[in-house]
Amino acid sequence: MNFKNKVVLVTGASKGIGKAIASSFAKEGAKVVVNYNSSKDEALEVVDEIKKLGTEAIAVHCDVTNEEDIKKMIIETVKIYNGIDILVNNAGQIIRPGDSNTDSDSWSKTLDINIKGVWLMIKYAITHMKNGSSIVNISSYVGQLGSQYVLPYEIAKAGVINLTKAYAKELAPDIRVNSVSPGNIDTSMTRGAGEEFIQKTISNTPLKRLGEPSEIAKAVLFLASSDASFITGVNLDVDGGFMLTN
Ligand code: NAP
Numbered sequence: 001m002n003f004k005n006k007v008v009l010v011t012g013a014s015k016g017i018g019k020a021i022a023s024s025f026a027k028e029g030a031k032v033v034v035n036y037n038s039s040k041d042e043a044l045e046v047v048d049e050i051k052k053l054g055t056e057a058i059a060v061h062c063d064v065t066n067e068e069d070i071k072k073m074i075i076e077t078v079k080i081y082n083g084i085d086i087l088v089n090n091a092g093q094i095i096r097p098g099d100s101n102t103d104s105d106s107w108s109k110t111l112d113i114n115i116k117g118v119w120l121m122i123k124y125a126i127t128h129m130k131n132g133s134s135i136v137n138i139s140s141y142v143g144q145l146g147s148q149y150v151l152p153y154e155i156a157k158a159g160v161i162n163l164t165k166a167y168a169k170e171l172a173p174d175i176r177v178n179s180v181s182p183g184n185i186d187t188s189m190t191r192g193a194g195e196e197f198i199q200k201t202i203s204n205t206p207l208k209r210l211g212e213p214s215e216i217a218k219a220v221l222f223l224a225s226s227d228a229s230f231i232t233g234v235n236l237d238v239d240g241g242f243m244l245t246n
Helices: 016-027 040-052 067-081 104-128 151-171 195-203 213-224
Strands: 007-010 031-036 057-061 086-089 134-138 176-182 235-238
Touching: 007 016, 007 067, 016 031, 016 040, 016 086, 016 213, 031 040, 031 067, 040 057, 057 067, 067 104, 086 104, 086 213, 104 134, 104 151, 134 151, 134 213, 151 176, 176 213, 213 235
Parallel strands: 007 031, 007 086, 031 057, 086 134, 134 176, 176 235
Antiparallel strands: none
């Protein structure tokens, strides 16, 4: 896979899966826009690491729930790099139970971050994406289970898969749109669920471990690459087999 001089915008690239995606594209020669919301220092570290690889990167603040922020981030990206070749909608957040299943503010916030933000990013990015560009959205295994553990998050992630298919049809044949559904990956989001959850999920995963952020990045790079030139509208589970048994 060669992304030399391709412009890649990754939302939520300050840590976890987004950071791994940003670094993986940079290793293949891409120029990377590292979006962050609250973790500015971490985002600047990601940019430094990318520059050490010999390619370009900028860190841009944008809360994906804020339409004005999104417009500004897209304008800044286009001003510096003249367009966007690959958009990765990775930013996401779980508001854990205790309030998120029952409190309407938590519902709205969760849906704003995890699904409306994806829609807004696509809405404003596509006018700057040329034929042959690609979009990869990060969904989740929980978007396919109906488990009601964190209901608004799960609904939002199911929405990401549906939105991916809708845009794959709308933007074909010019722009391919796919999603990746991670299983439980070793990031702060998963660690935040606690040790009991982690041990249970490892035991329920056929490959008997958490995934690594780099393993999600590999799937994203594949879908964004010319190796996936006849693939659009798919959701790729990268979950150690979790969906087989749950
Ligand atoms: P993480 O380590 O908690 O990182 C989340 C990232 O999203 C951070 O960079 C954060 O930026 C960003 N973010 C959150 N709210 C944002 C907002 N309003 N605007 C812009 N950026 C925002 O989580 P992760 O595990 O890497 O998750 C990455 C994606 O994978 C998410 O979409 C998540 O739902 C999905 N996913 C994760 C797992 C898993 O097991 N970890 C499983 C399935 C799906 P700041 O820190 O700068 O605020």
